[in-house]
Amino acid sequence: MDTSGRMGMDKRKYMLMKTVIFIFVFAAALIALFPFYWMFVTAVKPVDEIWAFPPKLWPSEFIWSNFTTALQRAPFGLYFRNSFIVTLTSTTITVCINLLAGFAFAKYNFKFKEFFFLIVLSTLMIPLQVTMIPVFIIASKLGIRNTLWGVIIPPCAEALGLFMARQFISDIPNELLEAGRIDGATEFTIFRKIILPNVKPLISVLVIFTVMWRWNDLQWPLIMLSSDKYYTVQLGLSNLNGAQYVNWNDMMAASLISVLPVVIVFLIFQKEFVQGVASSGIKG
Amino acid sequence: MKDNAERTRIPFWRNIKVVPYLYIMPNMILFFVFMIIPIFMSFYYSTVKWNGMGKPKFIDIQNYLYIFHDKVFLKSIFNTFYYTVATVPLLMVLALLIAILLNSKIPLRGIIRSAIYVPAVVSTVVVGTVFTWIFQDQLGLINYIITSLGGTAIKWANDPRFAMIMLIIATVWQRTGYNMVIYLAGLQGIPTDLMEAATIDGANTWQKFRFVTLPLLKNTHMFVMITCMINAFRSFDLVYTMTQGGPLNATKTIVMYVYEQAFNKNYYGRAAAAGVVLFVFMVVLTIIRFKIEKED
Numbered sequence: 001m002d003t004s005g006r007m008g009m010d011k012r013k014y015m016l017m018k019t020v021i022f023i024f025v026f027a028a029a030l031i032a033l034f035p036f037y038w039m040f041v042t043a044v045k046p047v048d049e050i051w052a053f054p055p056k057l058w059p060s061e062f063i064w065s066n067f068t069t070a071l072q073r074a075p076f077g078l079y080f081r082n083s084f085i086v087t088l089t090s091t092t093i094t095v096c097i098n099l100l101a102g103f104a105f106a107k108y109n110f111k112f113k114e115f116f117f118l119i120v121l122s123t124l125m126i127p128l129q130v131t132m133i134p135v136f137i138i139a140s141k142l143g144i145r146n147t148l149w150g151v152i153i154p155p156c157a158e159a160l161g162l163f164m165a166r167q168f169i170s171d172i173p174n175e176l177l178e179a180g181r182i183d184g185a186t187e188f189t190i191f192r193k194i195i196l197p198n199v200k201p202l203i204s205v206l207v208i209f210t211v212m213w214r215w216n217d218l219q220w221p222l223i224m225l226s227s228d229k230y231y232t233v234q235l236g237l238s239n240l241n242g243a244q245y246v247n248w249n250d251m252m253a254a255s256l257i258s259v260l261p262v263v264i265v266f267l268i269f270q271k272e273f274v275q276g277v278a279s280s281g282i283k284g
Numbered sequence: 285m286k287d288n289a290e291r292t293r294i295p296f297w298r299n300i301k302v303v304p305y306l307y308i309m310p311n312m313i314l315f316f317v318f319m320i321i322p323i324f325m326s327f328y329y330s331t332v333k334w335n336g337m338g339k340p341k342f343i344d345i346q347n348y349l350y351i352f353h354d355k356v357f358l359k360s361i362f363n364t365f366y367y368t369v370a371t372v373p374l375l376m377v378l379a380l381l382i383a384i385l386l387n388s389k390i391p392l393r394g395i396i397r398s399a400i401y402v403p404a405v406v407s408t409v410v411v412g413t414v415f416t417w418i419f420q421d422q423l424g425l426i427n428y429i430i431t432s433l434g435g436t437a438i439k440w441a442n443d444p445r446f447a448m449i450m451l452i453i454a455t456v457w458q459r460t461g462y463n464m465v466i467y468l469a470g471l472q473g474i475p476t477d478l479m480e481a482a483t484i485d486g487a488n489t490w491q492k493f494r495f496v497t498l499p500l501l502k503n504t505h506m507f508v509m510i511t512c513m514i515n516a517f518r519s520f521d522l523v524y525t526m527t528q529g530g531p532l533n534a535t536k537t538i539v540m541y542v543y544e545q546a547f548n549k550n551y552y553g554r555a556a557a558a559g560v561v562l563f564v565f566m567v568v569l570t571i572i573r574f575k576i577e578k579e580d
Contacts (some may be wrong), residue, residue: 021385026392028382031397032461036402038425042417054428097310104307108300116308123319127518127567129542130559133329133552134322157314175311187303198572216407234409238525240488241413248417250546255410266405270398273405278469 033218036259043067043253050248065261070253078229079236080257082148083215083255086232090152091210094161098206100166103195107177124159128219136223150224155217164276168202169195205276208269233258323563329556336550347557357558359533360541363448367537368516370452371459375512376377376505378456379463384497386464387471397468401461408458416452444534447527451535454522459515465510470504471497510573517565538562546572 042050044067046060071077104110104118128135135154136145145152172195178191196203221235228236237254240246266273296302328348332340351357382508386397417426427437440450473496482492520539525527529536529544534548536544538558546555 018388020390022390024380025396025400027387028387029396032400032403032457034455035411035418037420039382041416051423053423054329054432055423055425071480088437097314099309101308104304108304108307110304113304116312119312119315119320123315125514125570126319126323127520127539127566129520129539130326130563131319131322132542132559133546133556134325135318136546137325138317139324154314154318157311157318162311173517186298187300190299191307214403216409218407218409218524222524231390234407234521236519238409241409241416241525242528246416251413252417256412259406262405262407263402266402267398271335274401274465277465 015142015234034049036256039252039256039259042248043256045249047249065181066249067253067257069259070250073247073250074236074240074254075228076233076236076250076254077233078258079101079231079233082230083232083234083258084150085148085215086221087211089148089157090214091207094158094210095203095206096157098158098161098165098170099196099199099203101162102167102169105162105166105192106170107172107174120159120162123157132223139224145224146226146230147224151221151230154224155214155220156257157283158210158213161210164279165199165202194261201272205272208265208273209276211265215262231246237261300302324558326556326563329552332353332553336552336553341552343553348561351554351558351561355447356533356536357538357541360536360538360558361561363533363535364517364537364539366448367452367519368513370448371455371511371516372512374452374456375459375463376508377492378460380467380501381469382460383464384493387468391446397464401465403460404462405456406458408521409525411419411454411458412522415450415457416526419450440531441527444529444532447531447534451522451526454526455516455519458522459512463512466508467501467504474500480549506576510576514566514569517562517569538565 027226041057041059044062045056045066046061046063046066049059055245071080103114129161131270139145139150144153176194176198177190184192216234217232218234218238221230221232222238225231225235231239237251237258240251297306314456329340331342331344333343333346334340382400386393386400390396397541419427421427421439424440426440431437437492438446440446443473465570478496479492482496487495507542518539519537520543523535523537524543539562542555542558542562545551545558
């Protein structure tokens with residue numbers, strides 16, 4: 001009887017602990033989500049309620065047209081178009097060249113391989129501010145400054161994706177490649193017909209990470225662009241945030257729209273995403 | 285003979301000796317043109333006086349002498365360390381705490397984990413914009429909460445004492461989820477029989493955490509710490525969006541100083557010199573990182 005009483009105590013203690021843990025993490029999740037809610041509420045509020053103090057936690061009516069006016073007012077429509085072009089083009093380029101280079105580093109032996117790999121490694125931690133001025137000058141000389149190409153091309157080579165590609169491709173057994181060679185396949189056919197079909201998870205992780213990074217990037221557009229017809233969403237938002245008079249309806253509406261593509265990509269590819277982040281941690 | 289003749293007939297792009305170079309070429313060209321060569325050029329520009337027009341004039345170490353006598357630059361070094369020392373431990377403790385709690389079986393675990401991670405996929409510009417609005421002096425939500433609790437409103441972005449705290453809060457909000465995922469992966473790596481053994485030995489929850497979990501996560505702690513430090517040192521977007529380094533240089537970090545010297549003031553030489561100083565900091569961090577990894 002004594003033991004069963006203790007068991008009961010333990011169980012109650014256990015339930016209490018679970019409840020406390022649940023309340024704590026649930027609160028953390030609410031804090032994480034609250035700014036999104038606030039973005040939404042501010043975006044759809046009538047203008048006069050923006051200026052109301054105390055702030056209204058729930059708008060008296062939903063002005064859905066705030067989203068369309070925001071897109072028209074500042075040239076956000078144009079900024080979104082530019083961001084789409086930059087993201088799609090640069091993701092395509094980055095994923096292709098990272099797969100090729102990752103393949104070369106994983107499966108070939110060649111002279112200066114270690115040297116080239118060291119070069120890749122050394123680029124990992126260099127902040128853009130260190131190389132900013134020369135990059136600006138080089139881009140001017142190449143005639144790509146103040147064009148979308150100037151935003152797209154320079155950061156296309158990127159070490160982290162290359163590491164992931166090398167890591168993943170080295171797990172493909174060499175026998176598969178040798179079998180291909182015996183059948184008379186060229187090296188590029190081996191890449192196309194043997195490597196690519198075997199690295200689909202790698203490709204999705206690379207695509208997701210590159211899309212996120214390029215869509216969210218501020219620094220390259222900021223350095224490369226001077227005329228606002230080429231501005232990306234992030235650059236447009238950032239400049240408007242510093243303005244004297246800020247129209248919070250528009251700002252929050254545009255922010256929310258700009259967040260949608262990445263949040264949707266995240267929700268669809270959650271598993272790949274978390275695995276990608278986690279494996280970068282284990283690797284390091 | 286015949287063999288030789290056949291080999292010469294293979295076009296070079298199919299030669300197995302040439303192929304790997306072709307495959308790494310696009311990456312390597314981009315790395316060289318936009319990373320490696322610019323580093324060396326930065327060293328050169330740090331020794332010249334140049335405003336973007338005309339010919340650069342060689343002035344040896346004058347730029348370095350200038351920035352190290354510039355109160356704003358010294359302040360920016362201080363601010364960078366302040367921001368780093370404040371954000372890194374906060375991020376580590378919060379991420380670890382939430383990861384451990386989420387590692388137990390509770391309802392809605394998956395949804396809660398995703399929710400806490402979501403801020404990490406949002407652009408820093410959007411984070412900066414939303415937090416500017418939440419911390420706005422007259423209409424912001426935070427000041428509303430402070431005043432309704434009986435406090436006085438704080439001019440967050442316009443008060444040198446509070447601007448950096450605002451940036452730190454925004455950073456912690458944005459990056460906790462990312463580090464939590466890394467800690468969760470680390471926790472998965474802890475063998476369950478070790479925990480069971482500790483339970484049999486009569487260890488309580490705190491002792492298990494203190495003597496089993498915490499030491500076994502050593503590698504994860506190191507990884508999280510170093511990535512957080514590197515991110516703190518090169519964090520630019522948030523400062524640029526929220527405060528532009530103000531008020532009164534209270535949030536001017538080294539990266540912000542470099543940007544401002546180059547693109548607002550056209551002192552390209554001084555900006556390059558400050559960039560070189562930043563480069564030295566990054567090299568030191570990198571060496572520490574490799575030292576730690578070697579030891580394991």
